[in-house]
Amino acid sequence: MQIKSLMKPHLRKVKPYVPGKPVEELRREKNIEGEILKLASNENPYEPIDEIREAIIEEIAQIGRYPNSGSHYLCRELADHYGLAPENIFVGNGSNEILDLLVRAFIESGGEVIYPFPSFIAYPLICQQAGINDIKVGLVDYRIDLETILRTITPDTKMIFICNPNNPTGTYVTDKEVEKFLSSVPPEIIVIFDEAYFEYVSADDYPDTRKYLETHENIIILRTFSKAHSLSGLRIGYSLSHPDLVTCLHMVRQPFNVNRVAQTAARTALKHIDKLKGRIDENALEREFVRNELINIGFTVPPSQTNFLLAVPGMECSDIVDKMMELGVIVRGMAPFGLGHESFRVTIGKPEENRTFLKTLKKVL
Ligand SMILES: Cc1ncc(COP(=O)(O)O)c(C=O)c1O
Incomplete structure (x- = not known):
């Protein structure tokens, strides 16, 4: 007997998540001795600020004790930061956990997501994993097509995910587009705005979705400390929504879903949020530099409002991602994203890292 045959039928075909290749794994596999540059997972190239490091060290003395179960203090501080009430906030083990909780809380097997x-x-x-049907709506010019998403809604649709800006294209939907979209979405469908990269956005017409929280009980905004705050490794993200939706999330979460060190680090990050500006400005400058270079080489690169770029080759080429890896530069191949083998996504690194990436790419081509 195969143990897998005892699994719930809908789970037997799940393909486990494959992350961007970790540096140590590549070193072992390819026997690379020199420096390896990982630009594959949209992480922040900089370490967390010193204040976070110090707060973490202090918190370590307490890790024999369970954390605050509902991330009470962080919720209050996020509420102050956003001009909301603590009841509008939910904190999760990464924003990924909140996505998972939402699906588990609101969609029965056979339900549908767009x-x-x-x-x-x-x-x-x-x-x-949840055994639900998903309907995928293609992008237009690398942008999310909200009108077609609206037309795709069926009586079974329970939830819509809008990744804004979108990973892996870096593009965004505008305030006006979102306004129009929300005016047509039935109130019984939950709309998730996944804004993991919102700190990097500089476009004036990017929507401030918080303004819909008072009028729409069915929307939830997901944000994270993983990206701009350099805390991916601690797993902490949060959501902003109507308090009733927060109550539902508390009903399905595990007792101590967010660890103590992550809560402390996030609270410290929020306290010193002004320190992010320099890094965000540098990211924007470097992003434009790398984009222009890639376009000059012959790639199509959608304009990005994030800390990464999508590169789609306009020339004959093969095995770019593998050959880059052999030379110690890890970028994310886009085959799993349905974009063809030779397209890749590259995270914006420190200035010198971006130059190493470009030099390596030119060598490979
Ligand atoms: C669009 C998007 N949403 C959510 C996440 C996950 O964030 P977290 O680390 O908070 O789970 C990512 C991470 O890459 C992402 O790209």
Whole structure:
């Protein structure tokens, strides 16, 4: 007997998440001795600020004790930060956990979710794990097509995921587009705005979705400390929504879902949020530099409002991602995102890292 045959039928075909290749794994596999540059997972190239490091060290003395169960203090501080009430906030083990909780709380097996494609690679995984149907709506000019998403709604649609800006394209939907979209979405469908990269956005017409919280009980905004705050490794994200939706999330979460060190680090990050500006400004400058270079080489690169770029080759080429890896530069191949083998996504690194990436790419081509 195979143990897998005892699994719930809908789970037997789940393909586990494959992350960007970790540095140590590549070193072992390819026997690379020199420096390896990982630009594959949209992480922040900088370490967390010193204040976070110090707060973490102090918190370590307490890790024999369970954390605050509902991330009470962080909720209050996020509420102050956003001009909301603590009841509007929910904190999760990464914003990924909140996505998972939402699907588990609101969609029965056989229910249906709509999301753009390509978009965040966790969406199909979460749907598969929950045994629900997912409808993928293609992008137009690398942008999310809200009008077609609206036309795709069926009586079974329970939830819509809008990744804004979108991973892996870096593009965004505007304030006006979102306004129009929300005016047509039935109130019994929950709309998730996944804004993991919102700190990097500089476009004036990017929507401030918080303004819909008072009028729409069915929307939830997901944000994270993983990206701009350099805390991916601690797993902490949060949501902003109507308090009733927060209550539902508390009903399905595990007792101590967010660890103590992560809560402390996030609270410290929020306290010193002004320190992010320099890094965000540098990211924007470097993003434009790398984009222009890639376009000059012959790639199509959608304009990005994030800390990464999608590169789609306009020339004959093969095995770019593998050859880059052999030379110690890890970028994310886009085949799992449905974008063809030779397209890749590259995270914006420190200035010198971006130059190493470009030099290596030119060598490979
Ligand atoms: C669009 C999007 N949403 C959510 C996440 C996950 O964030 P977290 O680390 O908070 O779970 C990512 C991470 O890559 C992402 O790209």
